[in-house]
Amino acid sequence: MMQESGTETKSNGSAIQNGSSSGNHLLECGGLREGRSNGETPAVDVGAADLAHVQQQQQALQVARQLLLQQQQQQQVSGLKSPKRNDKQPALQVPVSVAMMTPQVITPQQMQQILQQQVLSPQQLQVLLQQQQALMLQQQLQEFYKKQQEQLQLQLLQQQHAGKQPKEQQQVATQQLAFQQQLLQMQQLQQQHLLSLQRQGLLTIQPGQPALPLQPLTQGMIPAELQQLWKEVTSAHTPEEATGNNHSSLDLTTTCVSSSAPSKTSLIMNPHASTNGQLSVHTPKRESLPNEEHPHSHPLYGHGVCKWPGCEAVCEDFQSFLKHLNSEHALDDRSTAQCRVQMQVVQQLELQLAKDKERLQAMMTHLHVKSTEPKTAPQPLNLVSSVTLSKSASEASPQSLPHTPTTPTAPITPVTQGPSVITTTSMHTVGPIRRRYSDKYNVPISSDIAQNQEFYKNAEVRPPFTYASLIRQAILESPEKQLTLNEIYNWFTRMFAYFRRNAATWKNAVRHNLSLHKCFVRVENVKGAVWTVDEVEFQKRRPQKISGNPSLIKNMQSSHAYCTPLNAALQASMAENSIPLYTTASMGNPSLGTLASAMREELNGAMEHTNSNESDSSPGRSPLQAAHPVHVKEEPLDPEEAEGPLSLVTTANHSPDFDQDRDYEDEPVNEDME
């Protein structure tokens, strides 16, 4: 019956909410943290533990960024918009309108959707957040390093006075030295990162900029104030920290620590800051007023705890939360200070966002212009056509709803639509709803998969092959050239991140294909049945397709030949553009991977058009093809090569948080359970 599709479809939503998103993952990271040293790290206790602590704070920073983004939206709700919920189509024009519509705790998934309707994709946002986090970390490290130095000196002094044995002194000094070296290394890394960001224009530390990213949090607040704030907060919430529910307090902690870098103190308040300041200062007032329209949903209340930065007070119900809010977070110096801190962070994020938007626009403009230049490309990279088709695309793939944000988004300007186009999501959603590459596209599935194995494993990009091809590949890859259905499932999930979602759909499709195609032969086994491939039958399916047209094959090859270098180039570019933090995982990073793949597929699409519209050897060949002459096929013509690729209807659901190291072999159908 429908049990599979029914249950799995339903569980898609919950699965996504169950921590498969980066946000939740990060929250968990923050929440699991324990044994924090309250900032008073003993001078002797240095080394790996402290580094781990720094890493934890790093994670906490990311959590903080997300929380702050949420709060930014919420602030805008309270400060800029009337609480009216039924504004007509607010979500289409205003980026934060979704948040306005739902002034409640925004889940990371909702954030993703919101952000996808904006200019930034979740991946981009994540990169952005990491950039912010890197900046914070640098400050934090500096401060931390300084503290360590002071403590070291202090301790050495004390030891000398106490007449300690030289041996102990030496030991302590050695530890300190090691730790300082580690800190220095990290610092250098961060500085490199920073420089890289500056070079890329991702970061602006130039004079004249409205805000200086290096001192985002210190503006309007002196370090001592922040330190005091921090102490208050940390001391007030020690119990919660032990329960592993302390990410919020850590947020503030790290924020304050990082902001207290003495050398970077700046009291400059720019106009934006004051504007935000008003909002921020108003925040506590707003919190004290229950939201009539959402009596039980409050931006600062979720999962039974107070979401005020630095507070994790457990509130049984909404009423107690309100009490807590009024009593603990009244309009006092501390709350104001917290708001100011947050204001600065938000402001910084806004600036960064604006910058990235700008860059993205430039990129999209550039690509669009470029792609339309060749007169022959009727659908240049789908950058434009995608917009009009995205709606039907998402309608055609209701399953991918969490990741088809482009659908309702009426682009204000084509440029604004850019980012969503460039995202994997939209790139796959957009364009022809079911864009099937012609046979000419076909690339030897085995070689493609082999070459892009890591990519497919990590990026939730739909492989450009038909189910039949993939099934065949799975079977042929097996040592005995036979697989059970479940083993085929496992192969799919193991090889392709894409197939870790929407299991109901693709599993049904797999079964359907197995049954439908004669080339798949079911062989009764001792303990069940296995599926094998009848190569002859498989070949029969495509005689007229590739039809021994050598030029077509060549074109396929050339297009494929282009893809691989493109991936590499794109990855390199992305790595360079992003951050050192990301370079190591450029391929493992779904965002980059998906993007690379998306662009690759777009390119393939363009190729396809070129191929189909002007036969293989026509003079009007696309520049891309011309630039990449035919190369020899490395593999005998595979039957599946003649197959059309999988349709791209469904969004390539890319959850940034996808656990890439997960072994899906033992858990073939896990996406629904996660």
Place this chain on the structure above:
DNA sequence: CCACTTCTAAACAGAT
């Protein structure tokens, strides 16, 4: 416009 292919959804039945 049509035939074909592919994908998706779903119903159904038998096996586990």
Place this chain on the structure above:
DNA sequence: AATCTGTTTAGAAGTG
């Protein structure tokens, strides 16, 4: 009874 496996049908959509 629930789930898995396998078959089949239907419709949508892309391609040539």
